[in-house]
Amino acid sequence: MGQRPALAVLDILRDEGVDRIFGNPGTTELPFLAALAQAEDAPAYVLGVHEGSVVAMADGYARATRRPAFVSLHIAAGLANGLIGLLNARRSRTPLVVTAGQQDRRHLQQDPMLSGDLIGLAASAVKATYDIQHARDLPLALRRAFALAQRPPAGPVFLSIPMDLLQEDTELEVPPRTPAPPLGPAPGIERAAVLLGSAARPAIVAGDGVAREDALGALVRTAETCGAVVHHQPMADALDFPTTHPLYAGMLPPRHDAVRAALAPYDTVLIAGAHAFTPHHYTPGPALPPGLTVLQLDSDPDEIGRNFPAETGLVGALAPSLHRLADLLRDRVPEHTAKARILRAGEHHATERERAESxxxxxxxxAPLAPWAAAHAVASGLPRDAVVVEEAITVGLLLRRHVRLERPGSYTHTVGGGLGWGIGAAVGRSLAEPDRPVVAVLGDGCTLFGLQGLWSAARQNTPVLFVVMNNGVYRTLQDTYKAMGVEGTCPGTELGPLDFTQAARFFGVEAVRAESADHLRELVAGASDLTGPLLVDVPLRE
Known part of the structure; x- marks a missing residue:
């Protein structure tokens, strides 16, 4: 039996596993809201008071649930406000299905208020767009959007839906969902095993595909079988390898010269699920040192050889491919050789970690605290099963050196770089995993960009600990300015004194100021006991 357009949308959402709708509605979404109100088992509507926070909440939720989140934005203005989140989601490969209501088609040519080129606005920030002009096309396009959002490389997909189309008096057939066949192990693993197994100084770069595809355990097994040192990819978005492991060598810096120097000691490297070593600051020369044998594994065929040549390119699902590689390496690398490499690496890394911690x-x-003391206090206070949502820029780099995390999904960042993501992402993460403490570590500039997300945290009563590193400046800009050799103070980077406890209370969130590093550590340790959101303002010094 057919469904009216708005009801057909809800039918597909339920079938795709959508249990929450993240949105900020306007007049063009009213037909959808009316259908939502009438349906008995409709998904819950999670309201945000700014579209940037709305998309960020959906981003955090999708990463935790490992399925596409659904976002409803309002016309051109709402879509424009949400673009920063869509750019982040595309860079971080977060699967989202995003709709925006277009103005009524019957007067669209008259340039009505709030109308605009939704497809043109969205096109550069998403994987694909669908401009729905006929109700009969809506169910099929929506099914395609959910499939495409998940297909490697995952990302946001956008649909423009005119307001009057949802009100049409027509019955639509809803096509059944077609499950995507799972990818298997990559062909050519045998060749990779020969190269990695014969290496004298093997290394692995763990990319964010490892976390997205739940392949962390498989990567650990591969590394241990050959005794390969493991680096996180530059500005990793997730925990792709346990930071407690003796083979863990830290994150590669986001500059080609630094990556080249870090990988110079190795003769062979396996790059697993990493997006082409996207740099932040330009430095001349390639990312990889000369003479390095490169093996590249990814579920996205476009990544193979994208920014650097590979001796062997492997396309397949990461977890089964890495398990197969580990099986083959067991016959090529003597167990005593692998154990000796693990022991040497562990001793070296333990010495470096102890020096940094001391x-x-x-x-x-x-207070005010030194940035490295604040980062250490947060890391040492984290509850064992905590999720860290990090958007702290300079302090975030320090935090990565100190966190000791093992459980998959324990660290979340966005390589997209669009500020204001952290608060909303932490709320979405908490909604998806209410039994895990969520600690959001935020820069003060990032907090200002996403402050409206605190409204949703209060209304949803999410037990998130928001830790705001408050130095009153755009520190990363000032540091880069100095590194450029420019004398004097960088203009436009001073925020001045800010009291985030007042801002939090305005939105209905309890707040406290950290009085010392020990006090900060105690507050973080108490994250597992929260029954609602709490913001901690952390004054920092140079």
Whole structure:
């Protein structure tokens, strides 16, 4: 039996596993809201008071649930406000299905208020767009959107739906869902095993595809079988390898010269699920040192050889491919060789970690805190099963050196770089995993960009600990300005004194100021006992 257009949309959402709709509605969404109100088992509507927060919440939710989240935006203005989140989602490969209501087609040629070129606005920020002009096309396009959002490389897909189309008096057939066949192990694993197994100094770069495809355990097994040192990809969005593991060598810096130097000691590297070493600051020369044998594994065929040549390119699902590689390596690398490599790496990395931790502990003081002391206090206070949502820019780099995380899904960042993501992403993460403490570590500039997300945190009563690193400046810009060799103060980078406890209370969120590094560590340790959101304002010094 057919369904009216708006009801057909709800039918597909339920069938695709959507249990929450993230949105900020306007007049063009009223037909959809009317259908939502009439349906008995409709998804819950999660309201955000700014579209940037709406998309960020959906981003955090999708990453935790491992399925596409659904976003409803309002016409051209709402879509424009949400673009920053869509750019982040595309860079981070977060599967989202995003709709915006277009103005009524019967007067669209008259340039009515709030109308605009929705497809043109969205096109550069999403994987694909659908401009729905006929009700009969809506169900099929929506099915395609959910499939495409998940297909490697995952990302947001956008649909423009005119307001009057949802009100049409027509019956639509809803096509059944077609499950996508799972990818298997990559062909050519045998060749990769020969190259990696014969390496004298093997290394692995763990990309964010490892976390997205739940392949962390498989990567650990591969690394241990050959004793390969493991680096996170530059500005990793997730926990792709346990930071407690003796083979863990830290994150590669986001500059080609630094990546080249970090990988110079190795003769062979396996790059698994990493997006082409996207740099932040330009430096001349390639990312990889000369003479390095490169093996590249990814579920997205476009990644193979994209920015650097590979001796062997492997396309397949990461987890089964890595398990197969580990099986083959067991016959090629003697167990005593692998264990000796693990022991040497563990001793070296433990010495480096202890040096960094000693320096951070020595900097403990009353507020304002040294940035490295604040980062260490957060890392050492984290509850065992915590999720870290990090958008702290400079302090975030320090935090990565100190966190000791093992459980998949324990670290979330966005390589997209669009500020204001962290608060909303933490709310979405908490909605998806209410039994895990969520600690959002935020820069003050990032917090200002996404402050409206605190409204949703209060209304949803999500037990998130928001830790705001408050130095009153755009520190990363000032540091880069100095590195450029320019004398004087960089204009436009001073935020001045900010009291985030007042901002939090305005939105209905309890707040406290950290009085010392020990106090900050205690507050973070208490994240698992929260029954609602709490913001911690952390004053920082140079």
């Amino acid at each position: 320096a951070a502990r020595a900097a403990y003081s009353p």
